[in-house]
Amino acid sequence: MKDRDIEKLILLEKKRQDNEIELIASENFVSKDVLKATGSILTNKYAEGYPNARYYEGCENVDKIEILAIERLKKLFNAKYANVQPHSGTQANLAAYNALLKPGAKILGLSLSSGGHLSHGFKITISGIFYKSFTYEVDKKDNYLNYEEILKIAQDVKPDLIICGYSAYPRTIDFKKFREIADKVGAYLLADIAHIAGLIAAKLHPNPLDFGVDIVTSTTHKTLRGPRGGIILTNKKEIFEKINSSVFPGSQGGPLMHVIAAKAVAFYEALDPSFIIYQKQVIKNAKVLADKLIEHNIKVITNGTDNHLLLVDVKKSFNLTGLEAEKILKKHNITVNKNTIPFDKLSPKIASGIRLGTPAMTTKGWKEQDFIKLADQIYKILQK
Template sequence: MNTPFWGPDFDSLASTDPEIADVVLGELDRLRGGIQLIASENLASPAVLAALGSTLSNKYAEGYPGRRYYGGCEQVDVAEEIAIARAKELFGAEHANVQPHSGASANLAAYAAFCAPGDVVLAMDLKQGGHLTHGSRVNFSGRWFSPVGYGVRQDTELIDYDRVRDLALEHRPRMIIAGATAYPRLIDFAAFRAIADEVGAILMVDAAHFIGLVAGRVIPSPVPFADIVTFTTHKVLRGPRGGMIVCRAEHAKAVDKAVFPFSQGGPLMHSVAAKAVALKEAATPEYRDYAAQVVANAAALAMGLAAEGMRVVSGGTDTHLALLDVRPLNVTGAEAEGRCDAVTITLNKNAIPFDPAPPAVASGIRIGTPSVTTQGMAEAEMAEVARLIGRAVREPDDAGEITASVRRLTAANPAYGRD
């Protein structure tokens, strides 16, 4: 069963540890048997997975290429240098650091590079689409720094840039963060740059969710406007789980020191190599076509769910994700998630702006189209997916019939093909 994405030898895993081998096979069955609509997930390519399962996993390489604290780094130096060069070229950046283990690690490094404990940071409120690392009280960002949250207008559900400016003038933040995890619209990076310049703040863009669309040239890039851009590599970008940073050359030394030695030790060199593979894939015309289809699919799916009676937050989407208010169907976000899960459609409950329900219940769901687009689905399939979600939410007693329809759809568009 040595299919390409298993790595060097799946048979060895199966004979050594059949329990874990069963988990790996079970996850493949889950992916193939259901519809994956988690906005922050994707299906990494066989080439990316091969790099992740390679001998590069063995190497300690604290430091940076040419400046390591261990010997024997000749090959991993090449891998990291390739990844850095590809990141700089793909995003038009002056400097890149490819070592962060995750998006949260990249964000921690950004804080460390520019802020001191207690500094004011202005970022999108978690309740209105922000991220834990943008100032949540349960996270380092809210415990070590002084967060001020901005949000969206209640009438349009779009970022209130006038309010962002007012808050910046009032609180004089050391750093302003643009970016979100549940905001489906384009962000005006020029407006954020102007506000940051007016108050003398660093502008950080957390592009974790949409950087793959930037790579695919289907939405504007934050790189020309931001002092520093952090992102993950495993969402639309379709790489390994990990993080990355690009920044202006003047900040290179501070950023590199904030990653190592301040917040991390040895980089995960197999992941660095896999990031390089993903960056090469993202530089192709085929990837640009893919990114455009991701956006088209998200718009089609949002429109289809509106036809099923859900309210599309902000009236639509410009990106890979959409946020739906499910209260018109007399269910909570948690109930909608559970009913979809019962028919093997995977999505997540999500708070909507000004949500009266607690986060564990929520009034909305969040959907994303990176994975289904990787599987080859397009607008016609999105219309069918929307109908299946609508039925699952409204008619939970029909779960068996709906699951059969899901199976037919995924059989025609399987994850990782078939053996």
């Protein structure tokens, strides 16, 4: 590279990624093939529009790439319709809202401190500025979703859209119950599966499309182990047409064709049986990590996990803030993120918890024994 500054920084980042124990639940290590597509000459191509209906000439190859990405994605999630153009998970959510709602409509999602995402209506984001946003919480007693409570809130708020699917919820989501709630109050239902997409693709978590949700949004770069990006799925034709025009021209310009090619490669990899073995290991690793931490009397929210992540209450366990725990662990080469825990009294920038995820280290080949050792190490480091 002629630009030595950037070359040096990429090499340093490579070294960091090679050497640190990566526990950020939303990160992963993509394959060489995904990287190859992301770094390909496809970045040169403008392709506004959709396959066979573009605003530019010369799209004969990228059309085929986007069609492959769509077909593979539909197969992976057993979906009737798919849009692979959103640049990120947030873009996917905004496009989905814009497809279904008018500005000022009411949206109901899980609060940030209980594990929701900024783009689910948080006040300082477009989702909270353009829409009237309301929140539900997890149950105070056990920190699980309480569907009866959510129904009561929904009956009170009468939202136009209910959002399920989260950034920091360690338990299985009952999409059937959410569909029933949405039907009772006449709301659309959106499942944001950004975190659990890989588990769903491997059939290790229920698929929201099997329960009649209106729209599914996701990122492609977390458990799904693809390039950084977003996707939208639906089984409803009338909604799909709105989604397409809401993505382009509604909220985006030219699609990132190099990223769409990399998404196609990631979907190809996720359709391989080895992906199921990987996802099973992700879950096994998360469970032993949680169990071993609990053995050390560490408070794990909901006392465990069903998926790829867990939340540790470091305030209660070690009298540390999430920020302090994150910094201490980083000094020992362990990368985590501070995270609010349900009903947190501290702000998200300080937080009472840390979030631990197993997808990245499982990609590096870690098994149960490695996570048992890691739990002991985390305990010893934070106890000091």
